[in-house]
Amino acid sequence: MRAAVVGLPASGKTTLFNLLTGSTRDDVGGNGSFSHGNATEMELRMAKVPDGRISFLSDFYKPRKTTYAQIEVSDVPGISPSGNGAGAEMTRFLNYLRTVDAFVYLVRTFQTAQGALPVDYKIDPVDEVETLNLSLVLADMQVVENRVERLKNSRKMSDLEQEELKLLEEAYPHLADGMRLDLLGLTPEQVEMLKGYAFLTLKPVVLVGNLSEDQFLAHDYPGRNAFSDYSKDSNLPVVELSAKIEWEILGLPSEDRSVFVKEYGIEEPAIAQLSRMLYRALGLISFFTVGEDEVKAWSIPQGTSAKKAAGAIHSDIEKGFIRAEVISFEDFKESGSVSAARSKGLYRLEGKDYTVQDGDIITFRFSR
Known part of the structure; x- marks a missing residue:
């Protein structure tokens, strides 16, 4: 954009x-x-x-x-x-x-x-x-x-x-x-x-x-x-x-x-x-991918589905999309750790039609 x-x-x-x-x-x-x-x-x-x-x-x-x-x-x-x-x-x-x-x-x-x-x-x-x-x-x-x-x-x-x-x-x-x-x-x-x-x-x-x-x-x-x-x-x-x-x-x-x-x-x-x-103003939101290698914000249009958002990372992830493991940034921050967030059930499994929200932290599962 x-x-x-x-x-x-x-x-x-x-x-x-x-x-x-x-x-x-x-x-x-x-x-x-x-x-x-x-x-x-x-x-x-x-x-x-x-x-x-x-x-x-x-x-x-x-x-x-x-x-x-x-x-x-x-x-x-x-x-x-x-x-x-x-x-x-x-x-x-x-x-x-x-x-x-x-x-x-x-x-x-x-x-x-x-x-x-x-x-x-x-x-x-x-x-x-x-x-x-x-x-x-x-x-x-x-x-x-x-x-x-x-x-x-x-x-x-x-x-x-x-x-x-x-x-x-x-x-x-x-x-x-x-x-x-x-x-x-x-x-x-x-x-x-x-x-x-x-x-x-x-x-x-x-x-x-x-x-x-x-x-x-x-x-x-x-x-x-x-x-x-x-x-x-x-x-x-x-x-x-x-x-x-x-x-x-x-x-x-x-x-x-x-x-x-x-x-x-x-x-x-x-x-x-x-x-x-x-x-x-451009109608963009960000979702995040995290890890020891890189923390990155990905730009997508508001209203984008999980499968389409996966394509922002790589077309192969979109084609082989299975599910998205999602937690909001605010939930992650309030939990204080990954294990605490998981124990509270704040990580969700979402399908291809899930509408990605601004601030979502996502791990995509896909077939190779």
Whole structure:
């Protein structure tokens, strides 16, 4: 699963990308918007999803290797607030965005370096989100227009195509009003019907407010209340952080980090919160395999059966699936030991149709 970090030029995208992925490059993703630079300059890296459960299991088993869940993150050129970006370069940019599964909208809450934005540009988090949305809404409108025209020009439509045409005609005025398709109230069946179009405004979004150091310490910034209200009204999760502070802390020797974390009143790096929030937005959960060799988190879509989950490890395990030996992480933790958990009957034998739950610790039994 892949997520893209999008934002206006100089919003701090590259710093956020570096924080998410542990990269140290300063030039990731190019140096301009798609209307000025090269839209194909996309940087892809893996981001670890921090999980205290994996840390606990690693401390318990002391394995030779510990593997956290990961998601792929891309850093893309900035979207110009002027709206400039028509043509082949813009088309390539939008086509790339259709290949990702979720977006991180990064908005700044403070004035950037002179020249990064128009001189009359006013900092407004909600307005920045709307600017980012607008490019995606217009792209989806074009897709709807093209498909509606093709359907209407076809000599004969199937019943399914007639349903599709009706749905697209309902969606168009919604988009024309600047609204995202995920606010249209679509049923799961309707979402499935539109899945093939990879509509940009149906993809999950996590909002990130990038604060200055002073704003972070004050726990306030211009437009904060409006930004919070927008998040709730749009049903979009939001994370507030100072990418500059977290980047500086990350660059310190490990023994010095706790001092600065305490000074800034940081209980947990916001980048860790963002990683988990993005993981959930992608509809992913984790199950764990444990042992002396490795403790590992496996990523699967929510609602996955035990047999399909076995396939995440290896196709041979899925093909030869017999049963799954399962215990929830919480039950394991409360028991204090494997033998205690077994004596309490907390280990369960589940069949192929069992729906794996987030935090399940699983041992698969299979025929070779």
